[in-house]
Amino acid sequence: MALKFGMVGGGIGSYIGDHHYLGATMDNLAELAAGCFSRNPEKNRASAEKRLIKDMDRVYTSYQEMAEKESARPDGIDFVSILTPNNSHYEIAKCFIEHGISVMCDKPLANTIEQGEELVRLVEENNVQFGMTYTYTGFAAFRQGREMIKKGMIGDILYIRAEYPEDFGMNMVNDDGNLIETDAWRFDPKQVGASLATADIGTHAEQVIAQFTGLYIKRVIAKMDNYPKNLALDTNSTILLDFGGGISGEIWASIIASGHECGMKIYVIGTKGSLEWSNETPERLLYTPKGQPTQIYSSGTGRGYLEPVTRELARVASGHHEGYFETFANIYRSYMETMIAKKEGRDPGPFTYPNVKDGLHGIRFVQACVESNRNGNVWVDV
Numbered sequence: 001m002a003l004k005f006g007m008v009g010g011g012i013g014s015y016i017g018d019h020h021y022l023g024a025t026m027d028n029l030a031e032l033a034a035g036c037f038s039r040n041p042e043k044n045r046a047s048a049e050k051r052l053i054k055d056m057d058r059v060y061t062s063y064q065e066m067a068e069k070e071s072a073r074p075d076g077i078d079f080v081s082i083l084t085p086n087n088s089h090y091e092i093a094k095c096f097i098e099h100g101i102s103v104m105c106d107k108p109l110a111n112t113i114e115q116g117e118e119l120v121r122l123v124e125e126n127n128v129q130f131g132m133t134y135t136y137t138g139f140a141a142f143r144q145g146r147e148m149i150k151k152g153m154i155g156d157i158l159y160i161r162a163e164y165p166e167d168f169g170m171n172m173v174n175d176d177g178n179l180i181e182t183d184a185w186r187f188d189p190k191q192v193g194a195s196l197a198t199a200d201i202g203t204h205a206e207q208v209i210a211q212f213t214g215l216y217i218k219r220v221i222a223k224m225d226n227y228p229k230n231l232a233l234d235t236n237s238t239i240l241l242d243f244g245g246g247i248s249g250e251i252w253a254s255i256i257a258s259g260h261e262c263g264m265k266i267y268v269i270g271t272k273g274s275l276e277w278s279n280e281t282p283e284r285l286l287y288t289p290k291g292q293p294t295q296i297y298s299s300g301t302g303r304g305y306l307e308p309v310t311r312e313l314a315r316v317a318s319g320h321h322e323g324y325f326e327t328f329a330n331i332y333r334s335y336m337e338t339m340i341a342k343k344e345g346r347d348p349g350p351f352t353y354p355n356v357k358d359g360l361h362g363i364r365f366v367q368a369c370v371e372s373n374r375n376g377n378v379w380v381d382v
Contacts, residue, residue, distance in 0.1 A: 023328025109359025154270030
């Protein structure tokens with residue numbers, strides 16, 4: 001069964017557009033049938049031609065028109081991918097959900113807890129499927145770690161550390177210590193809300209923890225730093241975590257970490273051993289049983305020691321490098337396999353993906369960090 005999907009945003013020149021398009025179509029489980037790629041008519045049509053839309057009548061001038069007309073068609077889209085700036089995700093997602101169309105949304109889910117809670121409610125009331133592209137959770141070796149934790153291979157979890165250092169923010173600061181591109185949307189509180197580094201990449205770390213361990217943060221202490229000083233939002237954050245049950249941890253998120261390009265990592269200590277995974281060597285998972293040498297689990301086709309879901313998602317032979325596009329494809333595949341199984345009335349199997357409730361938890365995490373920092377770095381419930 002091939003699904004039909006649409007895109008809002010992601011037109012020519014969009015960084016994230018190709019990632020979602022290739023991710024959704026890589027496994028031939030879906031065909032792009034409709035879109036509203038840009039508010040510019042010429043760019044909208046050119047984007048549709050680039051994406052090989054067959055019926056140009058399904059290229060719409062607004063997302064509202066797209067939701068209304070696609071929901072009325074007997075062959076309308078099964079889901080929509082939302083690839084627009086952060087502050088528009090809520091209103092677009094709400095519109096499609098209320099028209100009975102499932103959603104795959106780039107993060108964040110919304111800008112406020114109230115908006116996120118409303119979307120969770122609407123998803124349940126309208127019985128639609130909602131996925132979130134927290135991309136690093138899509139690597140096959142990452143999924144291997146999750147399965148090993150579920151099987152008890154590291155015992156009871158004691159401590160979790162996640163970090164996501166990048167240097168793009170530091171590279172946008174001039175010699176006088178001022179931001180060069182003050183109009184960049186990522187640095188605009190009106191578009192991104194009350195946080196930059198914590199919301200932009202700290203939420204990736206939060207979801208990496210949740211999807212890797214199955215644990216959600218109960219409360220936080222956050223120290224959020226601003227550099228350069230003329231920037232109203234955080235560029236570096238250090239966050240202590242409490243998961244309850246005696247389990248603690250930490251997150252470091254920074255966009256001013258010179259020498260780091262995309263250093264997403266997670267390290268989990270358990271009573272029987274530890275696991276470590278890094279985005280920079282994504283096809284490798286380090287497993288250290290208590291009192292034994294470290295073992296390297298290499299994802300790849302033909303590796304019989306891997307868990308079934310890991311083998312299912314592995315796309316290249318061991319020793320070859322998995323790529324960022326494949327993470328989108330694995331999340332989309334899990335999302336679409338679940339949707340197809342539901343349509344056919346069968347069990348989707350081991351496929352999982354970040355959902356609307358994960359998106360809401362991400363909003364709550366950011367708001368708790370902002371509140372903790374504002375009130376002098378105190379414990380705040382998530």
